[in-house]
Amino acid sequence: MIKGRDLFKIYGKGTVEVRALDGVSVQIDRGEFIGVMGASGSGKSTLLHLLGLLDRPTSGSLSIDGVDVGRLDERGRTLFRLQRLGYVFQDYALVPELTAEENVYLPSMVRGMTSRECSRVCGEILTLVGLRDRRHHFPGEMSGGEQQRVAIARALVNKPSIILADEPCANLDTQNSRNILELIKRLNKELGQTIVMVSHEGWHKKYFDRIIYMSDGKILTDDHQENGPLPEPA
Amino acid sequence: MLDEEKVAFFLASRLIARGNKGTLALTIMIIAMVFVNLIFLPSIISGVVVLFNQQTIDYSYGNLVIEPRSNQIYIENVDQLQQKITRIPGVVASSPRYTAGATIVHKGKSTTPLLYAINPEDEKQVLKIYTKIISGDYLSPGDTDQIVIGYQLAGNKDEKADRIPSLGGVDVGQTVDVTFSNGVTRQYRIKGIINSNSFSVDSNAYITKKELESVLGISNRARQILVRTQTTGNEEAMRTTLMTYGVQEKIWTWQEKSADFLASIVGSFDIINLIGNIVSLIIAVVVIFIVIFINTVYRRKQIGILKAIGIDRSIIIKSYIFQALFIFFCGTLAGGVLLLLVLQYLTASPLVFPGGPVAPVLDTFLVLRAIASLLAVSLIAGYVPSWLTTNEDILSAIRG
Ligand SMILES: Nc1ncnc2c1ncn2[C@@H]1O[C@H](COP(=O)(O)OP(=O)(O)O)[C@@H](O)[C@H]1O
Numbered sequence: 001m002i003k004g005r006d007l008f009k010i011y012g013k014g015t016v017e018v019r020a021l022d023g024v025s026v027q028i029d030r031g032e033f034i035g036v037m038g039a040s041g042s043g044k045s046t047l048l049h050l051l052g053l054l055d056r057p058t059s060g061s062l063s064i065d066g067v068d069v070g071r072l073d074e075r076g077r078t079l080f081r082l083q084r085l086g087y088v089f090q091d092y093a094l095v096p097e098l099t100a101e102e103n104v105y106l107p108s109m110v111r112g113m114t115s116r117e118c119s120r121v122c123g124e125i126l127t128l129v130g131l132r133d134r135r136h137h138f139p140g141e142m143s144g145g146e147q148q149r150v151a152i153a154r155a156l157v158n159k160p161s162i163i164l165a166d167e168p169c170a171n172l173d174t175q176n177s178r179n180i181l182e183l184i185k186r187l188n189k190e191l192g193q194t195i196v197m198v199s200h201e202g203w204h205k206k207y208f209d210r211i212i213y214m215s216d217g218k219i220l221t222d223d224h225q226e227n228g229p230l231p232e233p234a
Numbered sequence: 235m236l237d238e239e240k241v242a243f244f245l246a247s248r249l250i251a252r253g254n255k256g257t258l259a260l261t262i263m264i265i266a267m268v269f270v271n272l273i274f275l276p277s278i279i280s281g282v283v284v285l286f287n288q289q290t291i292d293y294s295y296g297n298l299v300i301e302p303r304s305n306q307i308y309i310e311n312v313d314q315l316q317q318k319i320t321r322i323p324g325v326v327a328s329s330p331r332y333t334a335g336a337t338i339v340h341k342g343k344s345t346t347p348l349l350y351a352i353n354p355e356d357e358k359q360v361l362k363i364y365t366k367i368i369s370g371d372y373l374s375p376g377d378t379d380q381i382v383i384g385y386q387l388a389g390n391k392d393e394k395a396d397r398i399p400s401l402g403g404v405d406v407g408q409t410v411d412v413t414f415s416n417g418v419t420r421q422y423r424i425k426g427i428i429n430s431n432s433f434s435v436d437s438n439a440y441i442t443k444k445e446l447e448s449v450l451g452i453s454n455r456a457r458q459i460l461v462r463t464q465t466t467g468n469e470e471a472m473r474t475t476l477m478t479y480g481v482q483e484k485i486w487t488w489q490e491k492s493a494d495f496l497a498s499i500v501g502s503f504d505i506i507n508l509i510g511n512i513v514s515l516i517i518a519v520v521v522i523f524i525v526i527f528i529n530t531v532y533r534r535k536q537i538g539i540l541k542a543i544g545i546d547r548s549i550i551i552k553s554y555i556f557q558a559l560f561i562f563f564c565g566t567l568a569g570g571v572l573l574l575l576v577l578q579y580l581t582a583s584p585l586v587f588p589g590g591p592v593a594p595v596l597d598t599f600l601v602l603r604a605i606a607s608l609l610a611v612s613l614i615a616g617y618v619p620s621w622l623t624t625n626e627d628i629l630s631a632i633r634g
């Protein structure tokens with residue numbers, strides 16, 4: 001479970017200060033599939049970076065799985081990311097010299113898994129994302145959609161408590177986007193995987209269980225908090 | 235902790251195996267060249283030093299040089315002294331000599347070289363000058379009106395080709411007039427001409443000791459006695475031995491006699507070599523540094539994402555250090571092979587220096603030092619650039 005309280009992220013100082021996050025409080029429960037939506041520049045990525053421990057808030061507190069992550073040092077944060085968080089980026093950023101399988105099991109190698117365990121876990125996950133028979137291919141030999149599925153598999157390999165995805169379909173065409181969204185949805189339904197995904201595509205809405213709309217660094221609406229039907233943003 | 239190294243090694247091995255082979259090969263070649271450069275010149279210098287030392291022993295001094303006691307011009311009772319020395323264990327032979335200034339004239343050309351007076355049989359056992367006769371013959375024990383001269387002294391018909399004031403191209407069989415320090419002038423027939431590649435030999439003249447003694451009206455004396463010992467390298471010990479056997483004259487080792495000259499030559503070579511080594515090590519640092527730096531900068535985003543998914547920075551740094559070590563290892567290996575090829579070639583067709591062919595001397599210390607400095611260079615050149623690139627914070631790296 002994630003609890004963020006009064007999160008601020010302020011860039012710059014004085015008159016040129018930018019409030020990328022302007023007092024955000026969120027609570028995310030196990031097994032939720034959350035869409036973070038809003039106009040460009042509204043603070044979606046900034047929120048995800050804080051939740052993903054890629055950045056520290058200017059003020060406010062954040063706890064994940066009961067750990068006050070603000071108190072962790074850099075090494076502790078790195079370890080936390082490795083063990084508890086899975087990150088999927090807009091561009092897949094796989095290591096081009098590693099095969100699909102090697103890319104996926106890299107994070108579990110770091111955790112000290114034996115190569116036998118690695119390839120077993122890897123096999124399962126690549127089957128899950130539908131790329132088992134392409135496990136020996138290099139990223140350069142795969143389409144964008146396939147690479148993104150490898151990146152999702154990589155995010156899954158250490159069985160994270162939460163997967164954070166920042167516009168994972170931004171570089172994909174509609175068909176591939178749909179495939180990725182359906183895959184993520186399936187992970188959420190079948191594995192009970194908690195997912196927070198940023199998107200600004202209206203048609204993605206139907207996949208999310210819950211939508212957080214952001215505007216100017218604030219949460220405009222959050223159907224979790226309001227417990228009502230989804231209002232359309234202005 | 236060990237897992238970190240395992241992952242770093244895994245990453246490094248994949249990056250090397252599937253990365254750009256051209257750049258890798260080129261980098262390895264450069265390191266190989268640097269390795270060769272670190273060893274080749276000093277080994278040639280050592281070779282030259284060895285050659286020069288051997289030259290000095292074989293053509294100038296033997297192993298030890300005995301000179302008169304202080305305040306004396308000559309060594310007295312040379313015959314008895316020589317007998318005594320020759321009986322000392324470890325001594326092969328000894329050769330008493332005079333050195334005298336003299337004026338030699340041929341067809342109006344006059345020059346003042348050093349004149350050595352020797353016992354040909356003794357001299358042959360101590361020095362190798364007799365093997366370097368290029369025309370005519372060496373002196374025989376009974377010779378009185380014969381002289382042997384160096385080819386530099388003999389000179390050329392064309393004066394411009396001479397390196398020292400010469401006799402204008404005299405040949406075997408021609409005669410020269412020699413005026414000694416006491417005013418006596420005698421005529422000698424040129425019996426042989428020497429080319430030993432040793433300047434002090436080739437620019438001087440030789441007559442028999444007996445002949446000079448008759449000119450000067452002295453006997454049983456010498457200005458020096460050259461001593462050849464069984465082994466080279468233990469001159470200090472042999473000097474002590476000679477002294478314990480009662481030799482009271484001054485005893486010099488060949489090193490002492492040639493010290494200044496050799497030391498200054500080796501000293502300036504060492505400086506040249508040091509500069510060369512530093513330059514090539516800098517080249518090695520820069521090349522590995524640039525290769526790794528470009529590599530990491532090019533992968534900035536990828537490195538940012540690896541850090542984001544929880545791969546610790548130290549793993550990434552280590553993977554680049556492993557890559558640098560791989561370059562070092564292959565470069566040194568290739569350099570070693572290259573060096574052996576060069577050395578083999580040089581054995582087959584040696585560099586000929588004045589004094590003879592030079593065999594490069596490969597000493598272990600030199601090789602170890604080259605390996606160690608390249609290792610240090612690789613570690614630095616792998617560490618610094620990867621440290622710099624991975625130091626960037628994750629978000630700016632990911633944004634690109
Ligand atoms: N490093 C930064 N320095 C200054 N301003 C920033 C920085 N990062 C983000 N911002 C600003 O913060 C706001 C929110 O950005 P972001 O979270 O990336 O928006 P979104 O992902 O919703 O498009 C924007 O106005 C952006 O310009």
Ligand SMILES: [Mg+2]
Nearest residue numbers: 044045046166
């Ligand atoms: Mg964004």
